[in-house]
Amino acid sequence: MATVALLGTFDTKGDEYAWLQDRLIDAGVDVVAIDVGSFSSSTLADVHSDDVLRAAGVDPDDLRERRDRGEMMSAMGAGAAVVARRLFDEGRLHGLLAVAGSGGSSVAAPAMQALPIGVPKLLVSTMASGDVQPYVGEVDATLMYSVVDVAGINSVSEAVFGNAAAGIAGMARAYADRVPATDQKPLVGLTMFGVTTPAADEARERLTDLGYEVLVFHATGTGGRAMEKLVESGLLAGVCDLTTTELCDDLVGGVLSAGPSRLEIAGQLGLPQVVSVGALDMVNFGPRETVPPQFEDRNLFVHNPTVTLMRTTPSEMAELGRRIAGKLAAATGPTALFLPLRGVSAIDVDGAPFRDAAADEALFDALRAGLAGSDVSISELDVAINDAGFGAAAAEALHSYIKGAP
Structure with missing residues (x-):
């Protein structure tokens, strides 16, 4: 009963x-x-x-x-x-x-x-x-x-x-x-943002083709926390964490933080994970008039009437790299990091308002240094995150980890 x-x-x-x-x-x-x-x-x-x-x-x-x-x-x-x-x-x-x-x-x-x-x-x-x-x-x-x-x-x-x-x-x-279905597809979590949608869509389609049911989480703070609650509940077979932008808001003080422990629970539990740096070029605020005055001289972009984005600086990107490297290096399960060398979001590509190659390189350098000697696999692709092939490559790496996991 x-x-x-x-x-x-x-x-x-x-x-x-x-x-x-x-x-x-x-x-x-x-x-x-x-x-x-x-x-x-x-x-x-x-x-x-x-x-x-x-x-x-x-x-x-x-x-x-x-x-x-x-x-x-x-x-x-x-x-x-x-x-x-x-x-x-x-x-x-x-x-x-x-x-x-x-x-x-x-x-x-x-x-x-x-x-x-x-x-x-x-x-x-x-x-x-x-x-x-x-x-x-x-x-x-x-x-x-x-x-x-x-x-x-x-x-x-x-x-x-x-x-x-x-x-x-x-x-x-x-x-x-409720009796669990014997033919239920394994569940995987996938993070996305508006500016990483093409990459997430490609990863979702590839994972679906590979036999997974894909749960997509909008990286708005609550989205990242919800995905990690599912990880903690033991319901996911793996995580394709393409969009880690919530860490920017935690670092700088934006409105979409998922808290300082974001990107830790999958590693602690040994869950297969493929991680990328989607939308680390931005901190999120509300309408333009709500941006704190100390950021008035920063590179701001009005995404829509209710969302204003602020470009992360080279020093902030370097700190994000150090934090992410520390979290991934501590993982107890198979972990891969995918780096899109030509841009981490739709507005961080040549000719777009947040393109800052020096800031991105500060992120990449900190990640390389922090993961040197670790078991984390780093794949560097000479493309932007939303270019064809990036999302699919991340999906295939996650699939190989899940199939090889005990």
Whole structure:
């Protein structure tokens, strides 16, 4: 039978969670109740709040003596993530449901984000009508606005919470019943940007011909993080990371950063990866008037009314090369770097506004120096990234790695 983990603050919302537990059982699923209440020891819980805190590496008595709500919420979130993942790994979780205000939502979010993509996750929250990025992260979480606060069962909350219980029960049953197709094509991740689309399209077409299902991620910060979440979930056979532009925004302060750990998880897990330097010639900002004043004298290009691009300098390109080399040299799996010597984007070619051969060479030199003596294969092609053949060559290299991987 499918099992739903019911996560909440049973000290303040015990009646509501008891009602939800009954609805879930009525809907035909088992329930594992996880108590993340700061000061509760509810008999409703299968996993008590002390257990959650210990999973976070915290002594419950010491933490409660300090009565620091912020510290408590942080520890509960960390512990809830460990507990949820443990239950999933043990085959005892087929869906996760939480019903909460702002504090409970902040605790539920890490638990949802700890679960692989594809595992049903539903958060009914008073915060679901605003900025939900902190709760969703890079996972396929479903958020439902609670309409009323989580304070008793009334005619409105009964309808909303009842729908939530029925929804997660149905999703959990479908997930538990799902049998992986024996003929499913292996999945690979591919990154692209508007200015690397021809290369990505060529790589996608070649990988498709080679028998893969290709998932394309727009390198907008969330795109890179989403792909790496799939890597972490073990769903990808390899990565064709042609467009690493998010690292520029992390370095310089653009709006599309994927964070400093971008380009690390595949290497840590030993996943086959082919990496290139697509769109490292640019930092991304919003409309032209939003570009920070310290960059007014830089080479700026209005890509469209909502996106302004800034050319990276030789010193920034050299630093990007050093950072990428460090990440790739640390990889534990087969890794190749493909360098397009005549331009890293559609606007970094002869006659285009971002063409700067000296800046590109600073990038290439730093990559060569940083990877000298490593196991990373470097392929230097005397073409621009979007020229015919570049994307296909990267795709074929990834295919050879995947076929040769244990």
